[in-house]
Amino acid sequence: xxxxxxxxxxxxxxxxxxxxxxxxxxxxxxxxxxxxxxxxxxxxxxxxxxxxxxxxxxxxxxxxxxxxxxxxxx
Numbered sequence: 001x002x003x004x005x006x007x008x009x010x011x012x013x014x015x016x017x018x019x020x021x022x023x024x025x026x027x028x029x030x031x032x033x034x035x036x037x038x039x040x041x042x043x044x045x046x047x048x049x050x051x052x053x054x055x056x057x058x059x060x061x062x063x064x065x066x067x068x069x070x071x072x073x074x
Contacts, residue, residue: 012036 002010016032016039023030030038051070 013032013036016035019035020030020032023035048067048070052067055069
């Protein structure tokens, strides 16, 4: 018997099935779990990069100190 959590997790993964099917037809071999990870992590990485670049333009800290500051604030 499936638990409520298993049913919920399966329904979330199934949301990414159309994206997976489309890109697999183009030859990109990522499954729904991979697309879920990509779409969740990419915006976070872009925000971190934007904050580091913005900090460097303002004459602030170097890259290592900027990353440490961002990581410490999360």
